[in-house]
Amino acid sequence: MAAAPTARRAGLFGCDVCGKVSRPPQVDAAELRCPRCLAHLHDRKRNSLIRTSALLAAAVLCYVPANLLPIMTVVNLGAQQSDTILSGVIFLLAEGMWPLALIVFVASICIPILKIGVLALLLASVAGRWHWRPVDRTRLYRLVDFIGRWSMVDVFVVAVLVALVRLGNIASVQAEPGVVFFGAVVVLTMFASLNFDPRLIWDAMEEGHG
Numbered sequence: 517m518a519a520a521p522t523a524r525r526a527g528l529f530g531c532d533v534c535g536k537v538s539r540p541p542q543v544d545a546a547e548l549r550c551p552r553c554l555a556h557l558h559d560r561k562r563n564s565l566i567r568t569s570a571l572l573a574a575a576v577l578c579y580v581p582a583n584l585l586p587i588m589t590v591v592n593l594g595a596q597q598s599d600t601i602l603s604g605v606i607f608l609l610a611e612g613m614w615p616l617a618l619i620v621f622v623a624s625i626c627i628p629i630l631k632i633g634v635l636a637l638l639l640a641s642v643a644g645r646w647h648w649r650p651v652d653r654t655r656l657y658r659l660v661d662f663i664g665r666w667s668m669v670d671v672f673v674v675a676v677l678v679a680l681v682r683l684g685n686i687a688s689v690q691a692e693p694g695v696v697f698f699g700a701v702v703v704l705t706m707f708a709s710l711n712f713d714p715r716l717i718w719d720a721m722e723e724g725h726g
Contacts, residue, residue, distance in 0.1 A: 529557040561713040565642060571708035572635050578700040579628060585694035588674050600694060601625060620673075623666055624698070631705045634660045638712060645720040657714045664706050671699045 523530065523537065530537045531550040540548050540557060548557040586598035599607060601624045608617035634656050640646075641653060674695050 529559060531555055531557060532561065560715060560719075561711060564711055564713040564716060565639060567711040568635065568708045569639055571704050571711060572632065572639070575628075575632060575701050575704035575708060578697045578704065579632070582694055582697035582701050583625075585697065586692040587694035587698060588692055589690045591688045591690075598692060601698070627663055627666060628701055628705065631660050631664055631709070635705070635708055635712065638714075638717070642716045642720070647721055650717050650721050653717050654714050657709075657712065657717075661709045664702070664709055668699070668702050671695055671702065 527539050528537050529540060529548065529550075531553060533555040534550060534553040536550055536552045538551050538557075540551070549555065550557055583601055586600050587604070589596060589598040601620070605617045605621045605625075608614070608620065638653060638657055641648065674689070674691055
């Protein structure tokens, strides 16, 4: 059975910067450049698995203090209350603001766990040369890459409250260390997603058919 045509076999390179697909002249690999933006061309992202694994491991380490440490302290008429992400969700539910509690729960707890879990699965599948459902794994990667930025909603809310609520002992909001770790989790998982090369999923399939 003839192998399916691929960009790699055709000598085509996709630019990681501008996205242009081109067939560069036959020169030394270190000199391959995109004809549109002049960025270096690679048939696959360099050290994709190593970089993604390192960034994902750092995100997991930051995720623990992000959920254990308070993300903000609210002062209301002299009374002070510090909340973690989960206690903030519980407080919103107790106050009857379940739509906001749902948004915070999904964006700040579910999405980071989903991103970390899916990226870990993709890394394991590529490292293990799995042939299992490559189309679905590619779709999972695209989904994670798309929704990852929405985890920043919690950081955005804290930043807005800190900037707007400044009434001394009457009412004020102060950011706490937890929000720093949570922001780090979001940024690290976004970079991990950017460094992962989904074409590696299909390389195992190509080897299998070869």
